Amino acid sequence: MPLVPMKQLLEEATKGNYAVGAYNVNNMEQMQAIIWAAKETQSPLIIQASRGALKYSSLVYLKHLMLAAVEENPEIPVAMHLDHGNSLESAKTAIGLGFTSVMIDGSLEEDGKTASDYEYNVKVTKSVVEYAHANGVTVEGELGTLGGIEDGVGSGQIHVTDPAQVQDFVEKTGVDALAVAIGTSHGAYKFKEEPKLAFDVLAEIGKRLPGFPLVMHGSSSVPEELVAIVNKYGGNMPNAKGVPMKAIQQAIPLGVRKVNVDTDSRLAMTGAIRKVFVETPEKFDPRDYLKPAREAVKQLLVGKMKDFGTAGHAGDYKPKSLEDYKKLYAG
Numbered sequence: 594m595p596l597v598p599m600k601q602l603l604e605e606a607t608k609g610n611y612a613v614g615a616y617n618v619n620n621m622e623q624m625q626a627i628i629w630a631a632k633e634t635q636s637p638l639i640i641q642a643s644r645g646a647l648k649y650s651s652l653v654y655l656k657h658l659m660l661a662a663v664e665e666n667p668e669i670p671v672a673m674h675l676d677h678g679n680s681l682e683s684a685k686t687a688i689g690l691g692f693t694s695v696m697i698d699g700s701l702e703e704d705g706k707t708a709s710d711y712e713y714n715v716k717v718t719k720s721v722v723e724y725a726h727a728n729g730v731t732v733e734g735e736l737g738t739l740g741g742i743e744d745g746v747g748s749g750q751i752h753v754t755d756p757a758q759v760q761d762f763v764e765k766t767g768v769d770a771l772a773v774a775i776g777t778s779h780g781a782y783k784f785k786e787e788p789k790l791a792f793d794v795l796a797e798i799g800k801r802l803p804g805f806p807l808v809m810h811g812s813s814s815v816p817e818e819l820v821a822i823v824n825k826y827g828g829n830m831p832n833a834k835g836v837p838m839k840a841i842q843q844a845i846p847l848g849v850r851k852v853n854v855d856t857d858s859r860l861a862m863t864g865a866i867r868k869v870f871v872e873t874p875e876k877f878d879p880r881d882y883l884k885p886a887r888e889a890v891k892q893l894l895v896g897k898m899k900d901f902g903t904a905g906h907a908g909d910y911k912p913k914s915l916e917d918y919k920k921l922y923a924g
Contacts, residue, residue: 599672599694603806611902615639617855626890694731729915737774777811813856822864
């Protein structure tokens with residue numbers, strides 16, 4: 594199955610009342626783990642790269658890693674997504690690389706750190722939508738800001754999405770999906786106490802945007818067992834706490850169709866590598882520690898795909914192309 598616009602994946606998820614996981618990738622081992630988990634569970638898939646990932650791996654290298662995964666697994670519908678684009682130019686770069694979806698985070702200014710105002714958000718988001726839709730590419734916008742900072746992105750402050758703004762924002766910008774802030778945070782230290790998400794806000798947004806795909810960022814669960822492995826083998830991550838899977842599953846029937854996962858994959862990979870270094874210090878071949886790291890990420894994501902309800906839906910529909918959606922948007 595060729596690359597598909599993310600809009601199709603989210604439309605199908607809405608029909609089936611499940612969420613599609615969006616998994617960040619930086620290198621080959623992560624990419625293989627993600628696509629192998631999708632193949633094992635027969636799950637539609639969003640693979641995403643942040644601006645930091647594109648800088649780390651070089652634009653062309655990461656592009657071809659993603660395309661290799663698609664080529665080897667033609668039965669899996671895959672969308673390539675830019676995570677936290679900060680400007681029209683960053684969206685143009687991703688679209689030029691063949692990405693079928695982009696996020697423009699207009700809730701922050703172009704520095705990726707300073708909270709913007711509503712008018713700025715509308716203006717920059719609309720500019721990306723106009724360019725992307727002309728190419729058949731899906732656009733995700735954001736209203737409100739998350740806590741925490743990851744990959745250099747984030748204001749560090751939580752500003753919960755105002756439900757009174759969502760309909761106006763969608764109508765003025767034309768976005769295909771909306772990331773909402775309901776109390777989640779980037780990184781591994783999302784909460785100091787028991788996690789409390791604003792499900793009342795999410796429910797109200799769903800009432801105002803019935804059937805519209807919503808997105809949860811900062812939604813890694815930071816499993817205690819993964820943190821324990823990191824700490825056991827020399828790590829130092831006291832009080833790491835994430836979003837419980839039960840909370841994510843509670844959000845899905847309220848309209849969440851895309852769930853971002855990054856931190857959990859990092860934890861799984863780091864724990865597995867640390868274990869090899871401590872238990873077999875004579876090892877020096879990168880394959881000896883990257884292979885178990887890849888397997889740890891794969892097993893983690895197999896569980897995520899089942900928990901999000903994505904498993905088993907890869908063959909539900911015929912894929913559409915960017916050309917199909919270019920015509921759709923033009924009409």
